[in-house]
Amino acid sequence: MASKTSPAEGEGTIPETVIDMAELGQRLAARRKAANIPHLPRNAGMDRTPSKQALLDEIAKLGAKW
Amino acid sequence: MSGEGDGNSGYRPEFVAALQLFACVSEAMHARGLQRPILVGGAAAEFWSHSAVTTGDFDICTTRQPELEEEMLRSGFVRPSGAGAMLKGWVHPDLRLGFEVVAEVPMDGNVEPARLRLIRPVGETALFRVICVEDLIADRMGQYASRSAPDRIDQARMLLSLHPDADMDYLERRTREESMGDYGVEDITG
Numbered sequence: 001m002a003s004k005t006s007p008a009e010g011e012g013t014i015p016e017t018v019i020d021m022a023e024l025g026q027r028l029a030a031r032r033k034a035a036n037i038p039h040l041p042r043n044a045g046m047d048r049t050p051s052k053q054a055l056l057d058e059i060a061k062l063g064a065k066w
Numbered sequence: 067m068s069g070e071g072d073g074n075s076g077y078r079p080e081f082v083a084a085l086q087l088f089a090c091v092s093e094a095m096h097a098r099g100l101q102r103p104i105l106v107g108g109a110a111a112e113f114w115s116h117s118a119v120t121t122g123d124f125d126i127c128t129t130r131q132p133e134l135e136e137e138m139l140r141s142g143f144v145r146p147s148g149a150g151a152m153l154k155g156w157v158h159p160d161l162r163l164g165f166e167v168v169a170e171v172p173m174d175g176n177v178e179p180a181r182l183r184l185i186r187p188v189g190e191t192a193l194f195r196v197i198c199v200e201d202l203i204a205d206r207m208g209q210y211a212s213r214s215a216p217d218r219i220d221q222a223r224m225l226l227s228l229h230p231d232a233d234m235d236y237l238e239r240r241t242r243e244e245s246m247g248d249y250g251v252e253d254i255t256g
Contacts, residue, residue, distance in 0.1 A: 025075030
């Protein structure tokens with residue numbers, strides 16, 4: 001559920017709504033099921049910059065399975 | 067990090083762990099009186115779509131890259147030894163992911179700062195920032211308009227279907243901006 005931060009916690013001068021990721025995930029799952037919305041595909045990486053590809057190569061060396 | 071799992075959120079555990087880490091780094095920046103960095107790109111798409119999109123690379127915007135890298139070092143990130151000159155990002159050996167600062171501000175500075183969202187990750191008290199879903203959808207439409215990614219309109223449609231409460235006025239303006247005027251909300255909903 002969304003909550004409010006105090007001005008001291010937020011970065012502006014007025015209280016700011018905080019989105020709770022757990023609640024968002026449950027809400028999106030319910031919405032997807034109700035409206036039969038497909039999942040977005042995994043990033044195909046058609047336009048990766050050289051720096052991004054280099055980073056992905058390093059991640060792969062760590063044995064990651066994203 | 068709290069070390070808690072993903073509970074019933076439905077997000078991938080490794081994605082939750084990554085955002086817990088990002089939030090801790092963000093909180094450290096905030097504690098120094100600096101603005102939290104902003105999550106963009108594929109990880110933002112995974113966050114707002116609740117789909118397994120990212121390939122372990124997390125795109126970040128910050129105007130304070132040196133300070134961010136100090137905090138990332140404290141959180142266990144390393145610059146891989148022997149990495150080529152092309153590598154700009156940092157990896158976290160334990161979580162097997164990478165963070166890369168891709169710009170100082172999201173989308174060439176065209177997002178409204180007040181639209182940046184503040185998020186509490188699953189199982190964490192620290193907070194992080196991410197572009198709003200309207201800007202993410204507009205970003206997809208901009209890529210679609212560039213002819214470089216014809217599938218992006220489908221992503222835009224799925225995202226908007228998942229977020230029927232999106233601000234349509236803002237989405238219309240931002241979609242027009244990102245697509246050089248070629249597309250608007252009706253092209254997404256149509």
